[in-house]
Amino acid sequence: MVERKEWYKLDLSAIVYPTLQRRDFSSVYRLSVLLKEEIQPELLQKALDRTMPRFPTYKVAIRRGLFWRYMEPNDRPGPFVKPDIGNPCQPMSFRGQNRYLVRVYYYHNRISFEAHHSLGDGTGGMCLLMTLTAEYLRLLGHEEIKNGGFVLDVNEKPDPEELEDAYMRYAKSKICPPRPGEKTYRVRGTKEPFYTLNIIDGIMPTSEVVKVSKKYQASITEYLNAVLLYALLQKQAEDRHFSLRPVRIAMPVNLRRFFPSKTLRNFITMVYPGVDPRLGEYTFEEIVTQVHHYMRYYVNDKFLRADITTNARTQSHPLIRIVPLFIKDLVVRSFYAKVQDRNSSAGLTNMGAMAVDESMKPYIERFDICMGQPFSSRTNCAVISFQDTLTINFASSIVEADVERYFFRKLVKDGIHVKIESNREEPDYHLNKLLREE
Amino acid sequence: MSYCVNCGVELDDSAKACPLCNTPVLNPNEMLKANAIAPFPKEKAPVEEIRRTDLGWLVSTVALATAVTCGMLNWLVFRQNLWSLAVIGACVLIWVILFPLVIYHKWTPYIYLLLDGATLLLYLYLIARMVEKYEWYDGLGIPIVLWTLAVLELLTFAGRRLPKGILAGGLYFFTALAMLCVGIEVIIDDYLEGPISLGWSAVVLTVCVIIDIAIITMLSRRRLRDAVRRRLHF
Numbered sequence: 141m142v143e144r145k146e147w148y149k150l151d152l153s154a155i156v157y158p159t160l161q162r163r164d165f166s167s168v169y170r171l172s173v174l175l176k177e178e179i180q181p182e183l184l185q186k187a188l189d190r191t192m193p194r195f196p197t198y199k200v201a202i203r204r205g206l207f208w209r210y211m212e213p214n215d216r217p218g219p220f221v222k223p224d225i226g227n228p229c230q231p232m233s234f235r236g237q238n239r240y241l242v243r244v245y246y247y248h249n250r251i252s253f254e255a256h257h258s259l260g261d262g263t264g265g266m267c268l269l270m271t272l273t274a275e276y277l278r279l280l281g282h283e284e285i286k287n288g289g290f291v292l293d294v295n296e297k298p299d300p301e302e303l304e305d306a307y308m309r310y311a312k313s314k315i316c317p318p319r320p321g322e323k324t325y326r327v328r329g330t331k332e333p334f335y336t337l338n339i340i341d342g343i344m345p346t347s348e349v350v351k352v353s354k355k356y357q358a359s360i361t362e363y364l365n366a367v368l369l370y371a372l373l374q375k376q377a378e379d380r381h382f383s384l385r386p387v388r389i390a391m392p393v394n395l396r397r398f399f400p401s402k403t404l405r406n407f408i409t410m411v412y413p414g415v416d417p418r419l420g421e422y423t424f425e426e427i428v429t430q431v432h433h434y435m436r437y438y439v440n441d442k443f444l445r446a447d448i449t450t451n452a453r454t455q456s457h458p459l460i461r462i463v464p465l466f467i468k469d470l471v472v473r474s475f476y477a478k479v480q481d482r483n484s485s486a487g488l489t490n491m492g493a494m495a496v497d498e499s500m501k502p503y504i505e506r507f508d509i510c511m512g513q514p515f516s517s518r519t520n521c522a523v524i525s526f527q528d529t530l531t532i533n534f535a536s537s538i539v540e541a542d543v544e545r546y547f548f549r550k551l552v553k554d555g556i557h558v559k560i561e562s563n564r565e566e567p568d569y570h571l572n573k574l575l576r577e578e
Numbered sequence: 579m580s581y582c583v584n585c586g587v588e589l590d591d592s593a594k595a596c597p598l599c600n601t602p603v604l605n606p607n608e609m610l611k612a613n614a615i616a617p618f619p620k621e622k623a624p625v626e627e628i629r630r631t632d633l634g635w636l637v638s639t640v641a642l643a644t645a646v647t648c649g650m651l652n653w654l655v656f657r658q659n660l661w662s663l664a665v666i667g668a669c670v671l672i673w674v675i676l677f678p679l680v681i682y683h684k685w686t687p688y689i690y691l692l693l694d695g696a697t698l699l700l701y702l703y704l705i706a707r708m709v710e711k712y713e714w715y716d717g718l719g720i721p722i723v724l725w726t727l728a729v730l731e732l733l734t735f736a737g738r739r740l741p742k743g744i745l746a747g748g749l750y751f752f753t754a755l756a757m758l759c760v761g762i763e764v765i766i767d768d769y770l771e772g773p774i775s776l777g778w779s780a781v782v783l784t785v786c787v788i789i790d791i792a793i794i795t796m797l798s799r800r801r802l803r804d805a806v807r808r809r810l811h812f
Contacts, residue, residue: 339618
């Protein structure tokens with residue numbers, strides 16, 4: 141039996157997210173599952189109460205120590221399910237909502253789960269959401285739902301491997317490559333008031349995307365990356381800058397694919413596929429080729445291990461460890477704002493095809509994933525697919541939707557049937573706002 | 579089922595315009611789809627306000643501890659005069675100024691400013707009592723505090739009620755600065771019983787007027803204002 145831990149250290153990625161915390165920004169992501177029936181809030185709450193104890197690293201509060209932040213188990217009442225809101229991924233204070241860093245919402249047939257990124261990455265969050273959904277469906281009387289895959293057994297004790305900081309286990313490269321640090325193109329736009337997050341969802345048949353990707357001899361991720369780069373290049377060309385900048389995408393890679401671990405906490409690292417328009421004009425085919433070769437070259441256990449070793453070495457350096465937390469916060473925040481954030485023009489994450497047990501498939505319509513509010517005024521793109529439905533979600537906090545428009549128009553041009561859903565306000569609202577400002 | 583004529587994407591039944599390019603949806607065959615469920619709820623939730631009670635307690639305890647220990651020290655050890663009153667008054671003043679920041683921020687800022695002014699007046703009175711000289715308090719202390727208070731209240735009003743923006747903010751600030759300096763010099767001249775004439779404050783006034791005129795020109799000329807915004811955006 142696993143003894144309940146009194147506290148947890150933040151993992152290697154999780155250290156960064158709380159330092160970026162502002163009144164108007166938190167690293168919060170959202171995962172949603174759309175079922176085929178209306179959600180019953182009472183049963184969902186019951187299912188959530190049964191699910192949370194199985195995930196001790198999500199039932200926590202974040203507190204400040206002298207040198208590092210840490211997580212401690214949270215036994216306050218909650219979290220409570222709430223009706224969904226039009227401005228998702230709101231900033232999440234460490235002291236609000238009984239110190240819980242997860243939120244669960246329902247809207248018609250959709251269950252949405254939001255979590256602070258310092259608790260875990262998309263895979264960990266998806267395990268919680270799927271276990272919650274399975275438990276909810278069982279409460280509805282569908283007893284045949286099986287555990288397995290993302291669905292964990294709520295009656296089981298948590299496996300210690302689920303709670304580990306897997307970075308430390310695998311950060312054993314002999315060399316540490318330097319971090320890339322070149323300024324890239326940044327999307328500029330009119331900022332929305334801070335409680336607004338604009339979402340545009342593109343829903344399309346997976347089979348069509350697979351067909352088009354095959355035509356370009358690339359995987360879905362490579363193809364979508366190339367389309368986003370293409371959209372950003374178009375946007376940069378339209379902006380008419382004096383000097384062009386490279387366009388690069390920050391893409392998280394799930395390290396569990398390369399380094400086996402059951403961890404439910406963060407276990408991702410970033411790769412940065414991109415093109416440099418200063419070298420000349422790229423055709424779309426050339427962008428696909430560039431992204432394809434970049435991914436094949438960098439996304440393998442050797443390079444990724446070296447990459448996480450660089451981060452782990454920084455964290456375990458004795459001089460860095462004895463510096464008080466508030467100084468670390470200042471340094472990390474300014475490093476992030478000046479280097480890390482400018483290192484990429486947009487974010488793109490692909491959760492891939494959701495593996496769902498046969499017993500659960502009939503009840504699920506599709507999934508949705510939202511990367512949450514971007515740190516600066518750019519667009520974050522997230523992709524997830526389930527059976528023949530692929531959902532591409534754009535989240536941004538600027539009024540202009542140029543990148544999204546170029547992106548989806550390219551997909552339509554390539555022959556993919558795209559359906560758009562959005563929480564954006566009607567255009568006359570924007571027009572009125574502009575007129576009022578005049 | 580409608581498609582955007584511009585982007586070629588299928589749109590949600592509840593959409594009145596394409597979210598990508600803002601082109602309105604006009605489908606004559608399906609005018610009555612008002613009941614379609616929107617993909618996202620319309621209601622927005624406000625961001626949760628966090629009560630900073632811990633910081634409030636810390637500030638209150640530190641202020642109280644400083645006041646009490648200084649009072650005891652004055653009473654038991656250094657008994658020459660009532661020096662501890664100055665420290666205690668300062669603690670009260672700091673506590674009142676920090677009150678809206680860390681303890682209670684539901685009232686309007688006008689009330690907090692009034693409270694700050696009243697406490698400052700009391701504190702100055704305390705010092706006047708200690709040194710037993712009241713002329714400076716009547717002649718300088720009260721008028722300067724009242725004048726500063728009035729200017730700050732006006733500035734707060736302008737910031738909250740009048741048009742907002744970086745340029746407009748600058749206009750209010752420099753106008754307030756000029757008013758404050760001119761007022762203070764008049765009060766000082768009056769206290770020294772000399773003829774009331776503008777000296778150093780005339781320089782501040784001139785600079786502020788020049789800046790104000792520049793800002794007003796920029797604000798009134800739309801093209802100029804847009805150019806300034808374009809060049810100064812960050």
